[in-house]
Amino acid sequence: MKTNTIRKEKAIWQAGGAAQSGILVEIRADGSPLVDFPGNELGPIRARTAIASATAGDSVLLVFDGGDPTRPIIVGVLRDRLDKGHPPQLKLAAKEILVEGTEEVSLRCGESSLTLRKDGKAVLKGREVLSRASRTNRIRGATVQLN
Numbered sequence: 001m002k003t004n005t006i007r008k009e010k011a012i013w014q015a016g017g018a019a020q021s022g023i024l025v026e027i028r029a030d031g032s033p034l035v036d037f038p039g040n041e042l043g044p045i046r047a048r049t050a051i052a053s054a055t056a057g058d059s060v061l062l063v064f065d066g067g068d069p070t071r072p073i074i075v076g077v078l079r080d081r082l083d084k085g086h087p088p089q090l091k092l093a094a095k096e097i098l099v100e101g102t103e104e105v106s107l108r109c110g111e112s113s114l115t116l117r118k119d120g121k122a123v124l125k126g127r128e129v130l131s132r133a134s135r136t137n138r139i140r141g142a143t144v145q146l147n
Helices: 002-015
Strands: 020-027 031-035 061-066 072-078 106-110 110-116 122-125
Touching: 020 072, 031 061
Parallel strands: none
Antiparallel strands: 020 031, 020 061, 061 072, 106 110, 110 122
C-alpha cells in the first residue's frame, strides 16, 4: 500500500495540475477509455471524457480532476494538422435523424438543391429531376401546374 501511495504522490508532483498530452491506449467494450501519459508509473488509467469520440492510439489532451493524476479527463484530441478540405464522406446512421432550422434548411450539391422554408414551402431544383416509385407516384396540391 505504501508503494502505491508513493507512486501516486510522485505522479501528482509530475502532472502538476496543468493540461498534459497523453495517449488513448484502449477503449473498453463498455466505452470507458484507458489513457497513459509521460510520468505515469501506474500504467494505463481509466479516464473520463469531455469529448464524444476518439480512436485508440490517438494523442489526447488531458486535465486532472483536482490535480490528481489518477483521475484524468480527456478534453480533446491532438492533431498535427487541421483538415483543410471537407471529409470525403459523412455517414449518419440512426433510427431517426432530425435536422431543424429556424428559418430554412438546404441541401446543395453542384447544380441541385432542396430547400425547406419556415413558411412551409419546399423547393427542389436540378438540371434534371427524376421521381420514381415502385407503386403509385402521386402529385397532390390545391392546384398542380405542369409547365
